[in-house]
Structure formats: C-alpha cells, structure tokens
Amino acid sequence: MSTLRIPFKIGQPKKQIVPKTVERDFEREYGKLQQLEEQTKRLQKDMRKSTDADLAMSKSAVKISLDLLSNPLCEQDQDFLNMVTALDTAMKRMDAFNQEKVNQIQKTVIEPLKKFGSVFPSLNMAVKRREQALQDYRRLQAKVEKYEEKEKTGPVLAKLHQAREELRPVRDDFEAKNKQLLDEMPRFYNSRLDYFQPSFESLIRAQVRRLPPLLPWRMAQHCFSWWGGGCGLRTSPAPPHTLEVGLATFSHHPRPPQHCLRGGIQALLVVG
Numbered sequence: 101m102s103t104l105r106i107p108f109k110i111g112q113p114k115k116q117i118v119p120k121t122v123e124r125d126f127e128r129e130y131g132k133l134q135q136l137e138e139q140t141k142r143l144q145k146d147m148r149k150s151t152d153a154d155l156a157m158s159k160s161a162v163k164i165s166l167d168l169l170s171n172p173l174c175e176q177d178q179d180f181l182n183m184v185t186a187l188d189t190a191m192k193r194m195d196a197f198n199q200e201k202v203n204q205i206q207k208t209v210i211e212p213l214k215k216f217g218s219v220f221p222s223l224n225m226a227v228k229r230r231e232q233a234l235q236d237y238r239r240l241q242a243k244v245e246k247y248e249e250k251e252k253t254g255p256v257l258a259k260l261h262q263a264r265e266e267l268r269p270v271r272d273d274f275e276a277k278n279k280q281l282l283d284e285m286p287r288f289y290n291s292r293l294d295y296f297q298p299s300f301e302s303l304i305r306a307q308v309r310r311l312p313p314l315l316p317w318r319m320a321q322h323c324f325s326w327w328g329g330g331c332g333l334r335t336s337p338a339p340p341h342t343l344e345v346g347l348a349t350f351s352h353h354p355r356p357p358q359h360c361l362r363g364g365i366q367a368l369l370v371v372g
Contacts, residue, residue, distance in 0.1 A: 113241040129285040135222045144213040151202040158195040165191040208302035233274040240267040
C-alpha cells in the first residue's frame, strides 16, 4: 500500500484549520494500519506456502512407500514385504492426517486472515474521502480568507457570505469524517488480538497433533545408509525431497544388504 502523505499542500489557507496534533495522531494511527495490512498479507501468503509444503511432503512420502513396494526385494523376502507394507500404511495415514490438518488451518486461520484483510480496502477508501474533504475544506477556507482581506464593498460582502455558506457543510463533512476515522482506526487496530487469538490457538493445536516432523529426514538417513557408504554418496542430512530422487534409482543399484533396509524401515515404524 502506498503511503498517503498528509496534509496536502494545495490551496493552503492562512488559518490552521486542522491542529498539528490532530494531523500527527491521524498519520500515526493510519501508519499502524498500513503496517498491519502488509503483515496480514504476508502472513496469509506464508500460511498458504506452509500448507502446500505439508501436503507435498506427505504425498512424496506416500510415493516413496509405493516405490519400495514395487522393489523386487518385496517378492523375495516376506519379512521385508511386511515391513514395507506397514510403512506404506503409516505414510498413507500421515497423508490423510496432513490433509485433515490443512483443511482445519484453511478454515480456522487462512479464511479468517482473508476476512480480516478484506476490511482494508474500505478503510483506505474512507481515508481517501477524508483527504478529499480536507482539500475542499482548505480550498473554501482560502476563498473565504481572500474575500475577508478585500475592501468591504457590497459585491465583496455578498461573495463573502456565499463563500461562508459553501464552507459550512464542507467543514462539517470533514470534521465528521475525521472524527469517525480517529475513533475507529485505533479500535480496529486493537481488535486484532482478540480476532486472531482463536486462530493461532487452533493452529497450535493442529501442529501439536501432527506426526513427528523429522520422519522423512530419519527415513533418508536410515534407508540411504547403505548407498552413502557403498557408493560414495554424502551421508550428511539432506532435505526430504532428495529422498524421492534417491529411491527412484533404487532398482538400478546393486542389491543392498537386506539387514540395512530392514533396520531402516523398523526404525521408521518406531518413529511413526
């Protein structure tokens, strides 16, 4: 949102029609709301990224278990098949839980954020109307002052009277808009805590119920222990998405020792 500079310098009257303290108060309150709008947009965007990443992770975990099930070792070793089947069940359960969690976050966090953010366009429009009323107020006040400085002839007095009549409703309109915004902007800003507290509590509850977050990482460390030592690959922790790349080449490597794979999957089932 672009910063609105106030007061305007067009048609400045000699008389200070809006006290400087009032202008400073208005700028301060509106600046806080501008910052709040940017933070709300950023939070909504980050929450969407977070839920998308959660779903992508669980889908990749399901893909990994399916790749393991299609490995020839499952046909040759019943114990290994049983462990991989259990792993596949756990990964699908995690994926279903992740979907449930994302749906909950969508309803209790993202949608309230969107609703809260929908207030700002109306607020910005009200500020623009207030600024337009202030410009009109200053222009007509300057016009009144111009006639007040002229010689008091009949035509001048008539024009002065007309200018004052034009000024009165414009001044009243500005003062009403200004007062309303000065009353409502702090109230709206302070309401953010009560509004978002239930959303953040729901987010925390959803995260507490989730499966261990290091599951894919531990899967990578266990399942690739053999490749790391036997093929010269790095054995340091890697991002979860590298696991899927490695498993895609599973069938093209020499047969790894079965005890390595069993140990890795057993560890996964204990973690899950």
